[in-house]
Amino acid sequence: MAGKKKEASLQASVTNQEQWEEMLATKGLTVVDVYQQWCGPCRAVVSLLRKIKNELSDDLLHFATLLVEAEADGIDALEKYRGKCEPTFLFYGGGEMVAVLRGANAPLLQRMIVEELAHEKSVLERGGERKTVKDDGLKDAEEKDEEESPQQSENDESLIVPASKSYTVAIIKPDAVAHGKANEIIMKIQDAGFEILAHEERTLTEVEAQDFYRHRAEEAGFEDLVQFMSSGPSHVLVLSRVEGSAGVVPAWRELIGPTDIEEARRDKPQSLRAQYGTQTLFNAVHGSEDTDQASRELAFFFPNFRTASVTEQDGEEERVERTLALIRPDVARDNREEILAQIHRSGFTVALKREVMLTEEQVKQFYFQHVEEDYFPALLQSMTSGPVLALALAKRGAVHHWKNILGPADVNKAREESPECLRAQFAVENEPINQLHGSESHKEAKREIDFFFPKQRTLAVIKPDAMNQHGENILEEIRGSGFSVTQLKEMVLSREMAEQFYKEHREKPFFGQLVEFMCRGPCMMLVLTKENAVEDWRAAMGPSDPDQAKTISPNSLRARFASDILHNAVHGSSDEQHAEEKIRFIFGDI
Known part of the structure; x- marks a missing residue:
């Protein structure tokens, strides 16, 4: 019970206009988690908020939650949030909105809380001007009316699919979108060999959802399905595969797995529904059952679909692709959020993000084609002067569009010819090197993304x-x-295997206890694959000592599931070499 009281006091629940106005009048910074009934408040960040509150111990920092569907009825300012299911955090200071964050991005949320609290304290202490914002994600009715014509014009364009390709419709449903998994799922779709011919974010009306699922109108859960599918934005994709491969419909249904989540987890644990679904209704993704249904669904979402002529197929198709963006240290320190906001407004999705300190050797390796150029010493100095922010950006025609937004590589030329481009906007005075990098071609994008986000394997043990x-x-x-x-392999280690597995600890005093414990019952051995897998898995586990984990990383696996430093729930390799050695030991050469 004590834990529940602590959580309740951490985030005040706002339920009416009077409480809303009282919250706005509260001195300091208040962070409001705006959520919908069906997806609940963002539980993933509760531990983070508690950690921040405990670390800062600042009476000027406050947290609140607000259920939109019921409670926003009485709160005028939040009327526009009804029906929006993307996790949203609103920052208020002095009764005014000072920042907005969409999506459950814990590192960004933490940074924004610290920065906005510092700004608010500066305003209160020094009497400075409070910078207010509008939520660009919510357009006024007049703005929507103004934008309707160009949007309609865009939708009137034909979707052209080559005659040689088979295709199907895929939908990333509101539950996966609301929990920030859409971009991750899109990357997995592409990694599985699918080509995305069209991609549209769309919120279905109830009438549209009823029409789309009319073949299921007699089923018991039809009304719940309609309400769910119209509760927030979905991502609608048209998928194909390269010529000569298996039919796209069965391949897509194989990737998404069974409709029933329990069946998917049992029989197809690698499927998208097993990984991202929570129950049969909220099963993350949709797929056409056969080619006839695929044709009907394509006509529903893209009525101007047509098959390309032979002449049209000779042209180059624009696909969802990835490109690398680098924000160099000088502007990464001061302007990262502004640049990220412009990236988002330009329609890019940040598929991968990493901040890294580069060595001189790494810079030379990355820019090997530029080492002999006169400007390279200045580039080398710039790239090693602090952390570089590396981003993999996803969008249709990403390489071309990102290069256009960046503008000319020469800073003076950028200022003269394209003053609105990013390189002109964020040029550093008396610095000849531009502050943002973009891949020159599709081939370079792949090389550069692999450089900063290499696919790795690591061994994990439950x-x-x-x-x-x-x-x-x-x-x-x-x-x-x-x-x-x-x-994945469940096994009971023999004493000999456990001693060999932990051989690097043989001389340590706890070795005997560790071996005995690891032989006590079954373990789950897993090979995990992901960009930056070793580091990400170690971050997910948290420190070896659960007490330390609860302080430093309260949302980590060891903080929540371990009991002490010996019984600490999970194991992970310390580096890539160690991971490969242990994978060979458990699974052989795979």
């Missing part, structure tokens, strides 16, 4: 203490964190 009570929860979290489980 230990005997966690297998019985927490094994399924840990597996679910692994899949939900974007890891692909490429090998």
Whole structure:
């Protein structure tokens, strides 16, 4: 009970206009989690908020939650949020909105809280001007009316699919979109060999949802399905595969797995529904059952669909692709959020993000084609002067569009010819090097993304203490964190195997206890694959000591599922070499 009281006091629940006005009058910064009935408040960040509150111990920092569907009825300012299901955090200071964050991005949320609290304290202490914002994600009716014509014009364009390709419709449903998984799922779709011919974010009306699912109108859960599918934005995609491959419809249905989540987890644990669905209704993705249904669904979402002529097929098709963007240290320190906002407004999705300190050797390796140029010493100095923010951006025609937004590589030329481009806007005074990088071609984009986000394998172990009570929860979290489980084996280690597995600890005093514990019952051995897999898995586990984990990383697996430093729930390789060695030991050459 004590835990529940602590959580309740952490986030005040706002239920009416009077409480809303009282919250706005509260001195300091208030962060409001705006949520919908069916998806609930963002539980994933509650531990983070508590950690921030405890670390800062600042009476000027406050948290609140607000259920839109019921409670926003009485709160005028939040009327526009009805029906929106993307996780949204609103920041208020002095009764005014000072920042907005969409999506459950924990690192960004933490940084914004710290920064906005510092700004608010500066305003209160020094009497400075408070910078207010509008939520650009919510357009006024007049703005929508103004934008309707160009939007309609865009939709009137034909969707052209080559005659040689088979295709199907895929839908990333509101539950997956609301929990910030759409981009992750899109990357997995592409990694599985699918080509995305069209991609549209769309919120269905109830009438549209009823029409789309009319073949299921007699089923018992039809009304719930309609309400769910019209509760928030979905991502609608037209998928194809390269010529000569298996039919796209069966291939897509194989990737998404069975409709029933329990069946998917049992029989197809690598499927998208097993990884991202929570129950049969909220099963994350939709797929056409056969080619006839695919044709009907394509006509429903893209009525101007047509098959390309031979002449048209000779032209180059624009696909969803990825390109690399680098924000160099000088502007990454001061302007990252502004640049990220412009990236978002330009329609890009940030598929991968990493902040890294580069060595001189790494810069030379990345820019090997520029080493002999006169400007390279200045480029080298710039790239090693602090952390570089690396982004993999996804969009149709991403390479071309990102280059256009960046503008000319020469800073002076950018200022003269394209003053609105990013390189002109964020040029540093007396610095000859532009502050943003973009891939020159599709080939370069692949090389550069692989450089900053290499695919890795790591070995993960769910230990005997966690297998019985927490094994399924840990597996679910692994899949939900974007890891692909490429090998899985449940086994009981013999003493000889346990001693060999932990041979690097042989001389340590706890070695005997560790070996005995690891032989006590079944373990789950997993090979996890992902960009930056080793580091990401170690971050997901948290520190070896659960007490330390609860302080430093309260949302980590060990903080929540381990009991002490010996019975600490999970194991992970320390580096890539160690991972490959342990994978060979458990699984052989795979």
